[in-house]
Amino acid sequence: xxxxxxxxxxxxxxxxxxxxxxxxxxxxxxxxxxxxxxxxxxxxxxxxxxxxxxxxxxxxxxxxxxxxxxxxxxxxxxxxxxxxxxxxxxxxxxxxxxxxxxxxxxxxxxxxxxxxxxxxxxxxxxxxxxxxxxxxxxxxxxxxxxxxxxxxxxxxxxxxxxxxxxxxxxxxxxxxxxxxxxxxxxxxxxxxxxxxxxxxxxxxxxxxxxxxxxxxxxxxxxxxxxxxxxxxxxx
Amino acid sequence: xxxxxxxxxxxxxxxxxxxxxxxxxxxxxxxxxxxxxxxxxxxxxxxxxxxxxxxxxxxxxxxxxxxxxxxxxxxxxxxxxxxxxxxxxxxxxxxxxxxxxxxxxxxxxxxxxxxxxxxxxxxxxxxxxxxxxxxxxxxxxxxxxxxxxxxxxxxxxxxxxxxxxxxxxxxxxxxxxxxxxxxxxxxxxxxxxxxxxxxxxxxxxxxxxxxxxxxxxxxxxxxxxxxxxxxxxxxxxxxxxxxxxxxxxxxxxxxx
Numbered sequence: 001x002x003x004x005x006x007x008x009x010x011x012x013x014x015x016x017x018x019x020x021x022x023x024x025x026x027x028x029x030x031x032x033x034x035x036x037x038x039x040x041x042x043x044x045x046x047x048x049x050x051x052x053x054x055x056x057x058x059x060x061x062x063x064x065x066x067x068x069x070x071x072x073x074x075x076x077x078x079x080x081x082x083x084x085x086x087x088x089x090x091x092x093x094x095x096x097x098x099x100x101x102x103x104x105x106x107x108x109x110x111x112x113x114x115x116x117x118x119x120x121x122x123x124x125x126x127x128x129x130x131x132x133x134x135x136x137x138x139x140x141x142x143x144x145x146x147x148x149x150x151x152x153x154x155x156x157x158x159x160x161x162x163x164x165x166x167x168x169x170x171x172x173x174x175x176x177x178x179x180x181x182x183x184x185x186x187x188x189x190x191x192x193x194x195x196x197x198x199x200x201x202x203x204x205x206x207x208x209x210x211x212x213x214x215x216x217x218x219x220x221x222x223x224x225x226x227x228x229x230x231x232x233x234x235x
Numbered sequence: 236x237x238x239x240x241x242x243x244x245x246x247x248x249x250x251x252x253x254x255x256x257x258x259x260x261x262x263x264x265x266x267x268x269x270x271x272x273x274x275x276x277x278x279x280x281x282x283x284x285x286x287x288x289x290x291x292x293x294x295x296x297x298x299x300x301x302x303x304x305x306x307x308x309x310x311x312x313x314x315x316x317x318x319x320x321x322x323x324x325x326x327x328x329x330x331x332x333x334x335x336x337x338x339x340x341x342x343x344x345x346x347x348x349x350x351x352x353x354x355x356x357x358x359x360x361x362x363x364x365x366x367x368x369x370x371x372x373x374x375x376x377x378x379x380x381x382x383x384x385x386x387x388x389x390x391x392x393x394x395x396x397x398x399x400x401x402x403x404x405x406x407x408x409x410x411x412x413x414x415x416x417x418x419x420x421x422x423x424x425x426x427x428x429x430x431x432x433x434x435x436x437x438x439x440x441x442x443x444x445x446x447x448x449x450x451x452x453x454x455x456x457x458x459x460x461x462x463x464x465x466x467x468x469x470x471x472x473x474x475x476x477x478x479x480x481x482x483x484x485x486x487x488x489x490x491x
Contacts, residue, residue, distance in 0.1 A: 116237040146243055148254060194252035233256040 008047050011057070012039040018052050029054030061087040061154035061184040063132045067123045070144070070182030071134070073116060076109050083119065083134060086154070086184040091132035093121060098136045118144040118188065120180055140180075147178070147190030150201055152208045154185030159211040160204055167207065167217065174224040175200040195230025202231055241427065241442035248430035254439070259432040260479060263377075267384065267490055269392040276408065277393025281385040283434060285375035287319075290385035291368050292393040292413075296403060299355070299362040307354020307362040311340040311386055313369045320374035320437075338461050339369065339383045339421070342450035346419035346458040349390070353414040361401075365390070365413065376436040379448055383421030384487065391415055391491070419458055420487050422480035423448040426468060431476060433483050447473065449480035453488070457481075 002021025006012055018030060019037045026037045030052055039045075043054035063069075063085055071083035071091060080094040095103055099112060113119060121134040121141055136142060152160065160181055161168050172179055177191035177200045187204060191197035206223060210216060248259055257263070263284030272278035275291035299306060313336035315323040328336075343349065354363040367389060369382045390413055397407045425435050426445040435443065444466035450459040457477065462468065468476070 114236070114238065117239060144239070146239060146246070148243060194247055194250055194256070198256045231256065 004047070004052075006045050008045055010045050012043065012045055012054070014039055014041055018045060023050060025051045027051045027053035029056055056155050058153075058155060061085070063087055063089055063091065063123055063126050063130070064183070065123055065126050067183035068120065068141070069123060069134075069184040070118055070120050070149070070180065070186040070188055071184070072118050072149075073113055076115060081109065081113055081119075083121070085132060086151070086182075086186055089126075089130040089132055091121075091123065091134045093119065093134040093136065097124070097134065100137070113143050118149055118186075120144060120182065120188070144180070144188050147188050148197070148201075150187050150189065150204065152185045152187060152204060154183065156208045156211045157181060157183055157185055159216065160187070160207050162217065167220065170217075170221065170224065171200055171203050174228065175203070175230070193230055195232055197230075198232070198234060199224070199227050199230045202227075202234060237442045240438060244439055244442060245428045245430060248427055248432065253432065253436075255436060257434075259430060260483070262434045262483060262486065265384070265487060265490055267388050269388055274405070275389070275393075276396060276405075277389045277391070277413070279385050279388035279392055280372075281381050281388060283375075283377055283381045283384075284436070285373055286377055286381050287372040287375075288378065288381045288385045289370050289372055290382070290389035292389045293366045293368070294393070294396060294403070295364045295366065296356065296361050296398070296401070297364045299359060303351075304359035305355040305362070306351040307349075307364060308351070309340075309344065309349055309365045309367070311336055311343065311367045311369070313339065313371075313382055315371050315374075315378075319371040323371070323374070334461075334463070335378060335382055336369075338379060338448050338459075339386050341459045341461070342383050342419050342421045342448075343386060343390070346417050346450060346452055348387075348415050348417040348419055350414035350416055363395075365393070374437065376438075376440045377423065377434045379423040379446075380421055380434065380487075383419075383450070387418065387420070388491070391418070417452050418488065418491060419450045419452055420484040421448060421450045421459075422483045422487070424476040424479050426464070426466065426472065426476070431479055433479065445472075447476045447480070449477055449484075451481050451484040455481055 002023030004019050005017045016039045017036050026032045029041050031040050041056050042058050043056040046053050071085045073081045074084045075082035083091045083093050085091045121136045124135045125133045175196040177189050180188040189200050266282040268280045271280045272291050276294050277292035280289045313332050315332045317323045317325050367386050393413045395409045395411045397404045424447050425432050425443045445464035445468050448461045
């Protein structure tokens with residue numbers, strides 16, 4: 001009979017034994033070694049039935065199918081673009097997944113998306129060898145024009161978005177900025193008022209810093225209320 | 236490349252704003268700390284915002300160059316460490332590192348701040364050589380100004396080591412300072428479209444059109460200039476950039 005070695009919500013470090021025996025199944029952030037299940041990264045334990053997984057507390061982004069990410073074009077390929085995903089694995093955006101426009105054979109692809117441009121795209125597949133494919137066909141997926149890019153810890157992205165997007169819509173309401181949050185921790189912000197744009201940047205950094213606090217939404221609301229008119233300098 | 240970023244920076248500059256909230260002519264906080272290394276004859280650490288560089292001065296005795304038998308010499312070297320920026324790689328110095336070293340060298344050399352005659356021990360036989368090494372700890376933009384400031388501060392800090400029977404004892408320092416007469420301050424002004432700014436961040440440095448590095452003396456005289464970047468600048472631009480550099484150099488000079 002299998003046995004759990006740690007409690008739910010406990011913080012574990014890589015290599016720590018989570019369970020013994022074959023009754024439990026390893027999921028995200030864990031792996032099986034012999035008849036034990038070990039943690040692969042620093043995180044909080046979460047058990048759902050027989051499945052053990054970790055909610056990561058640190059570490060870089062791991063591409064996952066279905067994630068919407070923001071990436072930067074780093075190379076132009078024969079029939080698409082190579083996109084940096086803020087992880088160890090670059091992704092490929094194929095021409096046929098990028099646009100429904102007709103692109104003639106041998107056309108200059110940099111006319112559509114150039115090196116250095118940012119795109120918001122969805123991951124359609126991640127192979128076992130970590131080859132990542134992207135698509136830009138879907139609502140809201142496009143090349144990003146203007147605006148600024150900031151980097152946050154990808155593990156804090158759920159807190160920045162909030163429940164059903166509540167946090168990010170609150171920031172949008174207060175700052176009148178257009179904000180897109182990629183699952184890979186890259187955030188795009190565009191606003192008409194530079195001071196309010198800075199407020200949005202500072203708010204997102206504050207969320208990232210204080211992600212583990214209880215009552216985060218109220219703290220952020222107070223912060224936004226106190227700086228309604230925008231801020232003039234990054235701290 | 237980075238066309239979107241450049242457009243964003245220009246559109247912000249037209250509203251007198253920048254990505255980090257500064258005004259175009261605003262410098263980040265500058266911190267100068269001297270005497271940071273025990274082994275060097277003089278040293279300084281300079282921080283401009285998150286940009287951080289460290290400079291050290293070493294002194295040696297050498298035979299003077301034949302064309303200037305009673306002049307000591309000076310050498311400035313810049314090392315860009317791979318840990319300080321994703322762009323820097325180990326290996327032989329690249330063109331950027333050479334340009335940084337040359338601009339810093341020229342700013343200090345042409346200001347005639349170092350009295351090379353006083354570095355002479357025996358004319359034609361022995362003179363002091365001052366070697367300044369600057370290393371980057373973190374590149375968050377504006378390395379030009381940071382490195383020049385660190386080199387200048389380290390030289391101001393430097394003292395001669397003791398000499399006995401022609402041998403230098405680096406362990407024991409004298410209190411005799413290097414013969415420094417002036418304080419050149421180097422300011423680099425960047426141009427984006429029709430806008431000027433100083434002290435660019437890492438992002439801003441990626442997309443500038445042109446830059447002008449100006450070394451200014453205490454009385455407002457200019458002792459060296461270097462232009463960089465792909466775009467051309469006209470005389471009107473040059474004067475505007477020099478005026479801005481002069482104004483900023485006064486601010487930085489107060490920190491010395």
